Amino acid sequence: xxxxxxIEMNGFYHVVNRGxxxxxxxxxxxxxxxxxxxxxxxxxxxxxVVHNYCLMDNHYHLLxxxxxNELSRYMxxxxxxxxxYFNKKYNRVGHLWQGRYKSWYVTDEAYLHTVALYIEQSPxxxxxxxxxxxxxxxxAYRLVHRSESHCLDNSxxxxxxxxxxxxxxxxxxxxxxxxxxxxxxxxASLVDAPDMERKPDPERLKGALRSVRDxxxxxxxxxxxxxxxxxxxxxxxxxGISQQAVCGIIKRNRSxxxxxxxx
Numbered sequence: 001x002x003x004x005x006x007i008e009m010n011g012f013y014h015v016v017n018r019g020x021x022x023x024x025x026x027x028x029x030x031x032x033x034x035x036x037x038x039x040x041x042x043x044x045x046x047x048x049v050v051h052n053y054c055l056m057d058n059h060y061h062l063l064x065x066x067x068x069n070e071l072s073r074y075m076x077x078x079x080x081x082x083x084x085y086f087n088k089k090y091n092r093v094g095h096l097w098q099g100r101y102k103s104w105y106v107t108d109e110a111y112l113h114t115v116a117l118y119i120e121q122s123p124x125x126x127x128x129x130x131x132x133x134x135x136x137x138x139x140a141y142r143l144v145h146r147s148e149s150h151c152l153d154n155s156x157x158x159x160x161x162x163x164x165x166x167x168x169x170x171x172x173x174x175x176x177x178x179x180x181x182x183x184x185x186x187x188a189s190l191v192d193a194p195d196m197e198r199k200p201d202p203e204r205l206k207g208a209l210r211s212v213r214d215x216x217x218x219x220x221x222x223x224x225x226x227x228x229x230x231x232x233x234x235x236x237x238x239x240g241i242s243q244q245a246v247c248g249i250i251k252r253n254r255s256x257x258x259x260x261x262x263x
Contacts, residue, residue, distance in 0.1 A: 009231065010066050012051070012106035014115045014185075017079065018059040020098045025086065026057055032137045035060070035082050040151035042081075046074035050151040054122045054138035061119040063106075065156075075101050104185050107233050107243060111184045116157070117176045132172045140172050183244075205230055205238055219249050226250050 019025040026032050032055050039062070043050050047068030054061045064071065083096035106112050123135035132140035142152055144165055161167035205225050212218045218239065225235050232250070236243040 009105070010069060012112055013062075013064050013066060013071060013103045014106060014119070015062040015064055015071075015075065015101050015103045016059065017075075017101040018098045020095050022058050022098070024057045025059075025082075025096060026055055026137070027090075029136075031086065031089075034085055035078075036137075038078055038081050038085075042074055042077045043151050046070040046077070048074050049154050050139075051155045051157065052116045052119045052139045054119045054135070054140075056122060056126065056137075061122060063112075063116055063119055071103065105231070105233065107184070111181075112156070114176060114181050114184065117172070117174055118178070118181055120172050121176055131169075133169065143168050144172070202234065202238065205235070209238060222246060222249050 026035065035055060036053075039050060039053065042048070043064075047066070047070055049065035049067065050062065051065060052061075052063035064074075079097055079101065086096055087093060104115075106115060120132040120138055120140040123129050123138065124132055129135045132138060133144035135141055139152055139155065139157075141147060143155065143157055146165075157168060157171065161171055205221075208221050208225070209218070212221060222235055222239065226232065226246075232243050232246045236246045239246070
């Protein structure tokens with residue numbers, strides 16, 4: 001079955017990728033530093049702002065802000081060039097990553113705070129360090145110790161914590177509700193959507209919603225809109241219901257075969 005193309009929009013994304021067969025992709029400090037350099041180098045070229053990241057031995061987490069709808073191009077450059085570096089260095093061939101990266105659109109500030117903490121606390125959860133800022137291969141280390149990393153200059157954490165190191169530490173040590181994160185992630189299934197060739201037109205969806213007479217017809221329009229490439233976030237905003245409610249409607253009506261929204 002062909003993979004569904006990605007649909008992208010500007011905003012924050014939580015991005016994850018793993019080594020093929022869960023193999024280690026960072027073997028020493030040179031590897032970690034090499035990936036960070038590539039991450040920062042390509043970010044500016046593709047309108048990407050790096051806000052938080054954590055590099056573990058066999059996977060990575062990134063919290064990125066997309067400003068020019070170039071997340072796919074950025075990730076392709078980053079993963080491809082790091083794989084070339086790694087394979088050449090260790091005299092290996094073949095795929096380094098387990099597949100295309102996974103990404104989740106960050107829909108609101110609560111999600112942003114929760115996923116940032118989850119990313120920074122990954123080495124704590126793994127039992128590697130006691131506090132996030134003790135791990136040398138994540139943004140927490142650089143944010144607290146002000147270690148040079150030009151692509152973190154615009155991290156939202158600096159603004160949120162008023163550039164105060166103690167405030168940054170307090171934030172980084174906050175508790176993470178992993179169940180809440182799971183629920184947020186499940187309701188934010190934006191990044192994979194069908195029909196990439198037809199760019200969603202918000203005005204067309206608004207027009208379809210204006211003619212809705214009852215909830216059943218509204219739900220039909222929601223299902224059709226999602227099938228045509230509108231994100232759950234876009235639909236929820238226009239309909240005036242929660243994204244979780246939109247997700248539930250789509251799941252319950254997945255088999256609906258109605259005609260598309262008319263232009």
